[in-house]
Amino acid sequence: MIPGGQAHINARDAAVKSIDELANYFKVDLKTGLDHTEAQHRLKLCGPNELKHPNPDPLYKKYLEQFKEPMILLLLSSACISLIMKQYDDTISITVAILIVVTVAFIQSYRSEKVLEALQKLMPPKCSCLRSGEMHTFLASYLVPGDIVCLSVGDRLPADLRLFDLTDLRMDESSLTGETEAVPKSSEVLCTHFPISNTSEVRFSSTQNGWVLLTFLKKNFFSICNNALVNIGDNKAVERLRGCHDLINIGFMGTLVCSGTGKGLVIGTGEHSEFGEVFRMMHSEEAPRTPLQKSMDKLGKHLSAISLIIISSIVIIGLFQGRHILELLTIGVSLAVAAIPEGLPIVVTVTLAIGQMRMAARNAIVRRLPAVETLGCVNVVCSDKTGTMTKNEMTVSHIVTGSLERYTIPIQQANKHSDTTCIKLDMNYANPSNYLTIGCICNNATIRDNQLFGQPTEGALLRLASQFHALDERAFYTRLQEWPFSSESKLMIVKCVRNNQSSTPDEPVYFAKGAVDQLLNRCAFTSFSNDSAISMQSSPCDGHPFMLSNRYSNNSSIKPMDLETRKAILNEASILGNLGLRVLAMAKGVNSEQMIFHGLVGLIDPPRPGVTECIRILYESGVRVIMITGDAKETACTIGSRLSLYRPGDLCLSGEEVERISVEQLMSVVRNVTVFYRSGPKHKCKIVKALQQSNLVVAMTGDGVNDAIALKSSDIGIAMGRTGTDVCREAADIVLLDDNFATILAAMEEGKALFHNIKNFIGFQLSTSIAALALIALSTLLSLPSPLNAMQILFINILMDGPPAQSLGVEPPDPHVVRQPPRRANDSILDGRLMFNVLTASSLIVSGTLWIFFRELSDNKVTPHDTTMTFTCFVLFDMFNALSFRSQNKSIFSLGFFSNRLFVLAVGLSLFGQLLVIYFPPLQAVFQTEALTLKDLVLLVCLTSSVFFVSELRKLVRIRSDFYFWATYFLSFIKLPRRVKMDDNMV
Structure with missing residues (x-):
């Protein structure tokens, strides 16, 4: 390697240099390769042929990263305040909730975020390399710039290579460029003819001082030529002119050899390859926060603001009442902590995890929960x-016969692989004999167990013949010679002789396929149907294979190829090309320079x-x-x-x-x-x-x-x-x-249903939380005795954050919600409609519970019976409230009371727990309760069910009058023109 020179060369720079120039630059003999000593020296200098990963953060740092979420920070603040106020029960419950959420999120992140490690899986573990004049097979990580790699069918390239000594080499670069068709490779320097696009081309001619004269030919727009001088060293200029798909003398890391053989000089390894550039770009990209995460951030800010408002209000009102400032701060902070539903992150995480399992059942694996x-x-x-x-599978979609009759093959039929499939084309008469035979014989691909080995184009021709019940006639011919497809000839020709038992061998026959214009130069005749009684719809459908060349040999005639016929063929090829098809011409004959044209085929990835x-x-x-x-x-x-x-x-x-x-x-x-x-x-x-x-x-x-x-x-x-x-x-x-692209629809349905469920249980939790907060705040400000003791408040808190809330997260998808348009990403979870429902429910709960408390407090003394009635009233309100929040739009009677079995189980267990607290003596002592009469229970059920019936009435009114639609319309009138404009653009 040149002292002080770069260890790697950019693919675009290497494409304009000859292989001898590159060999001289890398100081390597193309016949013997590098010697082992030099290879070891370069390995130390350049490093292994691997993608470098940044040092991963320790697990404890990844765990601590989860604490950056705003909701988690808010809960941490609440736990610290509770600890300072010596409210240890709140401190423990909040801390446990935080640990559960953070641990679940950490485990999910640890399992899913393996992006950088997976890139190495595309790199082949071994490669064939020429060193010290001998062929060696070793791990691809030991390759160095200047190594000579030998390529054959099925090899995945271990590095970026400058190709040479090629024999019909074609590469599948679809994973890198997105193009379906296998790319024919060449060893020539890209300095004579270089395509830029379908509407222009550039021709290069060398000049002095390292410059290149570029002649731009605009085919569709201008008839004149524009000349420009571009320095080869100007990487930006060259990069603008060349994409990966244009560098036909370069093999890229990770691409696959479809056919042929060749050698390659290693010019870029590891991160210095095109593959490595994709690696660096992806490593620099950060996944954006999801709309749900943004909505939860907003919710955390809203709850923080509510907490500050509560503390300020308590302090201001208390000062007017003449209370001590420390007492007011204690009460305000306690209420603010109680206002934050610490179970909310747990419910969100569990709901998303359940949604993940639902999507997995519908063939969609979710790797990141918020997604x-x-x-x-x-x-x-x-x-x-x-x-x-x-399908990333080339298929013949159009056929043009030698008589220039154009036919279309239905894609659904053309993709089938069954040997018993009968293709019924939309044509009455055709002779498929010759071009199907040519497509089979002039072909190096094979299909075994429905898996293609070879080029996609040749595989499509074999499948077409198989669907016509045509035998693969290669077994009946002996190939004498092959002229493989190249970028120069744009043809593949094989010379064959038919196998027979006679002592006199048959005359050799040439079979050819390739570019239309190039093949027509070798055609002196064209075939046409001589018997119009041949029906393609009936002949292949007997279920038996046949030899096409014998079956239809008497029904074809030939005529000289004149100028008019040639123009007509080129016009048919142009029509197919304008349809986005790859067009191949088919010909055969006893003379390779005077063959018979037999038809065209158009191929497409369906x-x-x-x-x-x-x-x-x-x-x-x-x-x-x-x-x-x-x-x-x-x-x-x-x-x-x-x-x-x-x-x-x-x-x-x-x-x-x-x-x-x-x-x-x-x-x-x-x-x-x-x-x-x-x-x-x-x-x-x-x-x-x-x-x-x-x-x-x-x-x-x-x-x-x-x-x-x-x-x-x-x-x-x-x-x-x-x-x-x-x-x-x-x-x-x-x-x-x-x-299946259609699986995206199912995943979107689950996504919409999940957000709907998240809004439902957030509404339930907030309404219960606000009701509990208001109940305690009002009794405190009015100097009333506490309607609930500490254990009762703890039990209510468990119900608010426990099974009923969790079960709302697994509500089955509502078809009405699924059909709705996508919501805007900046829409808040707490929209106006949800807040109205929350405030309505919490107002009913507070007013009903206070009425029971005042009713039982007639003797101005708080007895266990008083607190038991108040406590049970609140719990029953909570259960009916959960039932009403199963849907914000649909009546429970239309949803079905038992459609969500988990909800029925959760509510049943909660009610059973409440009965134990009331009637089980050991728990009566803990919760300071006493048994209620049947009359008491009937009264409480009648009162607390009001929150359910008011909700049902609200839903009925909305359905009948669409009141909420008009309210939302007028409130968002300013934003409406923008939404209409977006919808118009979408349509």
Whole structure:
């Protein structure tokens, strides 16, 4: 290696250098490789071929991180105040609640946050390397810059390589670039012809002093050429012109060899590779706080403000009454601590955990608990195309015969693998014989147990032949010679001879497939059907395989290829290309320069079943879907049209255009874009941030390495479980086990239901807490004896934070709630409607309990019977209040009293506990209670059920008159134009 030189070379810089220049730079002999001594020296200098992880925080630091949540800090303050005031029972209960919440959150975080470690799983454990003239196999972590790596089918690249000595080498780079089609690789220097996009190209020619002359050819816009001089050393200029998918002489770490063989010179290892750049970008991204976390932050602030108001009010009123300041502060602080429901974080955590289990049952694994609820307020879903919306499996969708008859194959049928499948095409007459035979023989792929070994394009041709019950005729031919596909020839040709038993061998036949224009240069004839009585709908459906070349050999004729026929074929290829298809021409003949043209096939990566319906439902519920892909514009728009996502005339942007404009400019147009094409990891991340800065909650779906950064930076990252890469799954918040885009709908339903349940039990807890607080405060300010003793207050506190509240969190999803549009991320949990319900319930509880207390206090003495009546009245109010808070909109009679069995069990156990406290002598002594008569119980039930019937009446009034709708409309009238504008853009 050059003394003082860089140990690694950027892939874009290496692409414009010859392999000999790079070998000279790295001081390596391409025939023998590095010697072992030099390799060990470079390993010490450059470090192992691994992704460096930051030193992990000790477990105790990760545990202490959980105490930063505002609600936890508020509870800690309450525990400290209780300790100072010598209220040890409150101190213990609050501390226990804090420890439970923090421990559950820590365990969940410890299990799920393994993002950086998972990146190493994509790196192959071993590789074949040439050292000291011999081939060695060792761990990929020992590779160093300058090593020579040998590649074969099935290998996953261990580092970034400058490729050379290639034989039909093709790479699957879909996990890095998002493109489905295998990329043919070349060893040539990128200095003669370089495609930039579908509408322009750049031609490079060398000049003096290390500069390159770039000639820009605008195919669609200008007929003139624009010249520009760009320095090769100008990395920014070169990077603007080249994406990963354009560097055809570079192999990238983590990509897969589909076919062929070759060698590669290691130019970048570990974090100095393109894969390492994705690693660094993802490491620098921080997952945003979820809407639920933000709402809980607001709730903590509101409760803190309420506590301060309570203390101030008690002190001010007490001073007017002539009380001592220390006494007032003691009372105020005690009430403020009591006002904070310490069980609230526990209920939230348990509810989210239960939601996590529900989603797991619906094939959605949630890795981060707060993400469970976030799905309920997602209003934009950004989805990768390849492997997420589509199957990542090339399929023949169109056929053009030698007679130039164009036919469409239904995608649903073309994706089936059953040998008994009969494809019924929408055509009456065709001759599938020759191009299916050509597709089988001019093919190096194999399919075993429905698994493809080879290139996706060749696999699609084999599946097509299998579905026509055509035998793979390679067994009937002996291949004499092969001319593999290359970027220069754009053709694959094989020379074969048919196997027979006679002593006279058959004449060799050439079979070819490839680019239309290149293959037509070798065609002197074209085939056409001579017998229109051949029906493709009937011939293959007998369930028996047949040899196509023999069956239809008498029904085809040939004619010379004239200029008019050539133009017609090119026009058909152009039509298929405009549909976003990859077009292959098929030909065969006894002379490789005068072959017979037999037809065209158009291939595409088809959409996943159910995705179109899922997108329609999402749009109807107010959720936009945006497709972001690395594919070309035509392919992206075609798939978008098939999914009813894109219509002609809709706005679509390229990754280059996204990179060129600022985030502010992108924010102004992103609401109207449905398709982003030629987009890489940086572009996806920029799109997500532009949407987030537009006050939208963004979910990002993906399955490849190129999606990892956007998955982590989005509000909710959703990864495919089966086809997704390890890094993609670990960067996501939710993993779909069935790779079904439609599972997102089910997860959103659970998210909306969970937030609805969280609001319900928060309303229940606050109404009970406020009622208890008001009861004690009023009796204190009015100089009345305490209506409840300390043990009774503790029992009420357990009920408020215990089983009834927990059971409200597992209420089954309400279909009415699920169909509602996504809520706004900045909406507070304590909205006006919920606060009205809370204040109504707490007012009824306080007034009813005080009435019982005053009624029993007729002799001006507090007896056990008085406190027992007051205590039981409050508990029964609490139970009926929990029943009414099962739903804010629906009547309990429509929900069903027993639809939530856990709630019935919780209320039943609570009532049983209350009866034990009243009638069980040992507990009577502890709680200072006495037995009540049946008349007392009937009176209490009739009184306390009022909170339930008032709630039912309120729901009935709302349904009939829609009073709350109009109240909400007028209160939020100022914000309404903005919401309407957003909805218009969504539609």
